[in-house]
Amino acid sequence: xxxxxxxxxxxxxxxxxxxxxxxxxxxxxxxxxxxxxxxxxxxxxxxxxxxxxxxxxxxxxxxxxxxxxxxxxxxxxxxxxxxxxxxxxxxxxxxxxxxxxxxxxxxxxxxxxxxxxxxxxxxxxxxxxxxxxxxxxxxxxxxxxxxxxxxxxxxxxxxxxxxxxxxxxxxxxxxxxxxxxxxxxxxxxxxxxxxxxxxxxxxxxxxxxxxxxxxxxxxxxxxxxxxxxxxx
Amino acid sequence: xxxxxxxxxxxxxxxxxxxxxxxxxxxxxxxxxxxxxxxxxxxxxxxxxxxxxxxxxxxxxxxxxxxxxxxxxxxxxxxxxxxxxxxxxxxxxxxxxxxxxxxxxxxxxxxxxxxxx
Amino acid sequence: xxxxxxxxxxxxxxxxxxxxxxxxxxxxxxxxxxxxxxxxxxxxxxxxxxxxxxxxxxxxxxxxxxxxxxxxxxxxxxxxxxxxxxxxxxxxxxxxxxxxxxxxxxxxxxxxxxxxxxxxxxxxxxxxxxxxxxxxxxxxxxxxxxxxxxxxxxxxxxxxxxxxxxxxxxxxxxxxxxxxxxxxxxxxxxxxxxxxxxxxxxxxxxxxxxxxxxxxxxxxxxxxxxxxxxxxxxxxxxxxxxxxxxxxxxxxxxxxxxxxxxx
Numbered sequence: 001x002x003x004x005x006x007x008x009x010x011x012x013x014x015x016x017x018x019x020x021x022x023x024x025x026x027x028x029x030x031x032x033x034x035x036x037x038x039x040x041x042x043x044x045x046x047x048x049x050x051x052x053x054x055x056x057x058x059x060x061x062x063x064x065x066x067x068x069x070x071x072x073x074x075x076x077x078x079x080x081x082x083x084x085x086x087x088x089x090x091x092x093x094x095x096x097x098x099x100x101x102x103x104x105x106x107x108x109x110x111x112x113x114x115x116x117x118x119x120x121x122x123x124x125x126x127x128x129x130x131x132x133x134x135x136x137x138x139x140x141x142x143x144x145x146x147x148x149x150x151x152x153x154x155x156x157x158x159x160x161x162x163x164x165x166x167x168x169x170x171x172x173x174x175x176x177x178x179x180x181x182x183x184x185x186x187x188x189x190x191x192x193x194x195x196x197x198x199x200x201x202x203x204x205x206x207x208x209x210x211x212x213x214x215x216x217x218x219x220x221x222x223x224x225x226x227x228x229x230x231x232x
Numbered sequence: 233x234x235x236x237x238x239x240x241x242x243x244x245x246x247x248x249x250x251x252x253x254x255x256x257x258x259x260x261x262x263x264x265x266x267x268x269x270x271x272x273x274x275x276x277x278x279x280x281x282x283x284x285x286x287x288x289x290x291x292x293x294x295x296x297x298x299x300x301x302x303x304x305x306x307x308x309x310x311x312x313x314x315x316x317x318x319x320x321x322x323x324x325x326x327x328x329x330x331x332x333x334x335x336x337x338x339x340x341x342x343x344x345x346x347x348x349x
Numbered sequence: 350x351x352x353x354x355x356x357x358x359x360x361x362x363x364x365x366x367x368x369x370x371x372x373x374x375x376x377x378x379x380x381x382x383x384x385x386x387x388x389x390x391x392x393x394x395x396x397x398x399x400x401x402x403x404x405x406x407x408x409x410x411x412x413x414x415x416x417x418x419x420x421x422x423x424x425x426x427x428x429x430x431x432x433x434x435x436x437x438x439x440x441x442x443x444x445x446x447x448x449x450x451x452x453x454x455x456x457x458x459x460x461x462x463x464x465x466x467x468x469x470x471x472x473x474x475x476x477x478x479x480x481x482x483x484x485x486x487x488x489x490x491x492x493x494x495x496x497x498x499x500x501x502x503x504x505x506x507x508x509x510x511x512x513x514x515x516x517x518x519x520x521x522x523x524x525x526x527x528x529x530x531x532x533x534x535x536x537x538x539x540x541x542x543x544x545x546x547x548x549x550x551x552x553x554x555x556x557x558x559x560x561x562x563x564x565x566x567x568x569x570x571x572x573x574x575x576x577x578x579x580x581x582x583x584x585x586x587x588x589x590x591x592x593x594x595x596x597x598x599x600x601x602x603x604x605x606x607x608x609x610x611x612x
Contacts, residue, residue, distance in 0.1 A: 015533055032279050051441050053611040074443040084437035086361070086429075100353050101442045164277070171274050192243060192278045212242040212282065221239035 002065050004029050004148050004179045005050065009059035012045050012203075019045040020203040022059065027179055029147070032170075032193055034222070035183040037200035038230050043183040044081060046200070047152050050181075051078045063148060074103065077146035079137060081153040081183075087126035091119060091136060102144055110143035113169065131158045138166055142173040149180040155189060163189055188223040197222050199229060235276040243278060247286035250276075255295055255306055256317045262308040266296065350444050354452030358430075359459065362422050366460055370467045373415050377471035380404065381478055390484035408475060412468050419464040423457045424522050428537070432530055436611050446605035454519060461515035469508050497576035506576075510583065517594040521547065524597035527604040536612070551593065558585045 005027040012020045020042045027033060035043050048054040049061050052068030063072040085094055091114065098105045114121060117135055125133060138154060151170070155163045163186075171193060174180050184190060187197075191211060199207040206229060207214075214222050237246045251272075254260055266272070269287060273280040287304060290296040294312055298304045307313065332342045384404055388397065430439050431449060439449065485492070489500070496503050525547065529540025562581060 031281060048611065053437065053440050053609065055608060055610055070443040070445050073441055076441070078437075078441045080434075080437040082434055082437070084434050086435050088361075097357065100357075101350070101444070167277060168274065171277070171280070176280070188239075191239075192237060192276075192282075195279050195281050211279075212244055212285075215240060215242045219240055224239065 001029060003027055004064060005181070006062040006065075007046075007049075007059065008062075010046075010049065010056055010061050011058035012042075012049060012054060013057040018203050020049070023203065023205065025198065025205060025208070027148075027181065029179050030177050031195035032174070032180040032182065034187065034190060034194040034197040035181055035200065036185065036187055036197055036222075036226060037183075037206075038185065041200040042203040043200055044152055045203075047078075047150050047181070047183060050148075050150055051076060075147040077141050077144040077149045079141040079149075079151040079154055081156065083133060083137070085125055085133075085137065088124060090122055090124050091128075092121040094125065094136075094140065095121070098140055098143070104145040105140075106143050106145065109173070110139050113139045113143070117165075131162050134158055135162065135165065138169055142169055145175065145178075147178055149174055149178060151180065151182045153184055154182060155184060155186055160189075167193055187226050188221065191222050194222070199226065201230070235278075237276075237278075244282050244286040244289065247276060247278065247283060248289050251286065251290060252295060252316065252320070256313070256320055260306045262306055262310065262313060264306045265302070266304040266306065268303065350442075351448050351452055351455075354444065354448065355456045358426065358452060358456035361430075362426055362456075362460065365422065366419065366463075369415060369418055370464070373411065373467060373471055374474070376411065377474040380408070381474050385475055385478045385481060388480060390480055404475075408472070412472075416464060416468065419460055420518065420522065423460055423519065424526070427453050427457070427523055428526050428540075432526065432536070432611065440609065440611065446609060447602065450523070450601060450605045453523065457519045457522075458515060461519060462512055465508070465511045465515060469504075469511075495575055503576060510587075513587070514590070517590045520594045520597045520601065523601050527601045530604065530610070531608060534612075551589075554589060555586055558582075558589065 003026040005025070007023050007025040010020055010023040010025075011018065023042070023046065035046070037043050045054065049056055050063060050068065052073065061067065063076060066072050089097070095107055095110055098110070099107050111121075114136070117132075117139070119128070119132060119136060125136070128136065134154075134157065138151075141149065141151070149170075154170070155166050158166065167190060170180060170182075182190060182194075194211050196208070196210040197214070198205055207225075209217075211222055214220075214225055218225055235247070235250055237243060251260075251266075260266065266287070267275070269280055269284050272287075273283040276283065287296060291298060291304075293316075294309070295307055295316060296304050297307060329339065329342065337345070384400070388400065390397065429435055431453075440446075485500070493499050521544075525540045525544040528543045529536045529538075532539040559582060562585060
């Protein structure tokens with residue numbers, strides 16, 4: 001089976017600034033991958049390229065062997081690093097919106113999760129607290145049976161209890177053949193759920209290894225290694 | 233409740249130790265069925281593939297065996313369980329003795345102190 | 350998918366749009382009942398002049414306002430849905446950029462055309478009172494002669510032109526926003542700048558066409574009718590707008606297909 005994600009000499013330039021330069025990378029199916037790097041290292045740029053929100057300056061990016069297009073969008077479930085929903089909509093309306101457009105969206109699964117969270121579906125998104133809104137967004141994204149989940153900073157702005165809930169939700173909902181790509185700088189929180197990590201440094205992969213490889217080889221956690229690699 | 237794992241050793245090793253510990257201490261009885269990889273992973277809040285690897289290692293040691301369709305079970309080979317238990321106890325004693333030694337107690341003194349407890 | 354996109358576009362603006370236009374029709378009805386019907390066209394000319402000037406100015410203001418609001422709603426919807434933070438969802442739906450574009454063209458056209466029709470209906474409500482019709486009938490022969498055709502026919506032509514104009518307005522709006530997206534920053538500002546530059550260029554071209562067609566050559570003007578003059582001007586403008594709209598569409602099509610870069 002071909003890799004779920006392949007980048008070949010992928011480059012993205014903003015003006016004269018290289019957000020990504022000649023990035024070559026491939027992700028296998030059935031694993032949870034951490035995309036780690038300090039701010040400005042190109043994490044969000046890579047993620048936006050995967051989702052077709054940016055047009056590459058050079059090189060190729062392939063999802064399931066295809067450049068980003070409606071067919072790849074069917075199998076990629078994306079959680080952006082910002083609030084991306086129309087806040088005037090009610091929770092129930094956004095559910096039917098997802099149901100309308102995504103064949104692999106399970107309203108049943110989403111409803112169950114919302115029930116557990118005790119979120120009133122009649123509420124408008126603008127009336128939810130920041131943490132609740134982030135949970136709703138994650139519920140929507142994880143209720144799709146996708147091949148590739150791309151989560152940009154899913155635990156960035158929430159309290160530790162919500163963090164645990166989010167990690168549990170990710171672990172519970174992805175299927176064995178799916179790949180989850182999580183970008184974050186809160187490494188220690190998610191280290192245990194990762195198969196492997198990719199360190200991005202100035203738009204280049206600085207390291208691509210499994211968590212246990214790192215621990216065996218360096219005798220320290222990914223978090224500690226990260227602090228060393230990116231020491232200011 | 234996530235399991236207590238430390239930062240600098242491979243995660244699968246620590247998962248193995250934890251499950252081994254649960255088997256020896258009787259959380260799981262001989263012949264019991266283990267929860268699925270997914271449930272164990274969720275319980276430990278770790279990656280399912282890592283849990284899978286830990287269980288595969290345990291299988292190799294014989295403490296756990298899998299039946300093709302019905303899942304994984306704890307061995308009911310009592311002598312293997314005893315051996316494992318003894319090995320674990322030996323390890324604890326050895327590390328305890330080392331610590332005591334580092335504090336300046338020799339073997340005899342340590343044993344005397346233990347008996348007085 | 351196209352149908353679903355259009356459905357959600359219509360849903361998201363529908364309520365405000367309907368509210369706005371119901372208000373407009375209500376104001377027109379009120380204007381007719383409380384103002385137009387009270388006019389006595391047999392009164393001396395001077396006493397009629399002031400109220401007529403007032404109501405026609407108010408009516409024009411209202412029409413411009415409601416048309417502007419509709420345009421603004423469509424502009425905001427296009428920008429927010431595709432290039433604001435909601436764009437992060439829109440562009441990750443299993444839909445192509447061209448489908449997004451056509452959904453916006455179709456839903457926008459529906460709003461603009463309904464807006465034009467409602468404005469026409471409101472105007473009809475204002476001017477079809479019995480007293481107005483009677484007053485018009487007494488001068489209709491002269492009017493027809495000056496216009497070169499009966500007034501209703503002339504009005505119908507105007508309506509058809511306006512509806513055709515909806516498309517070029519719409520494409521122009523989308524064109525400006527899309528071209529604004531090509532800039533690295535300040536994209537809304539850039540879109541506005543594009544709008545003013547394009548409008549300015551169009552004005553100049555129209556002015557040139559008018560000059561070439563001898564519109565300002567009053568001395569040479571034959572004793573034509575208003576409609577003949579209007580159409581003589583409108584035909585080249587229509588061709589110009591059509592060409593411009595096609596060029597703008599091709600540009601927008603290209604940007605939506607190949608040049609998407611959300612901030």
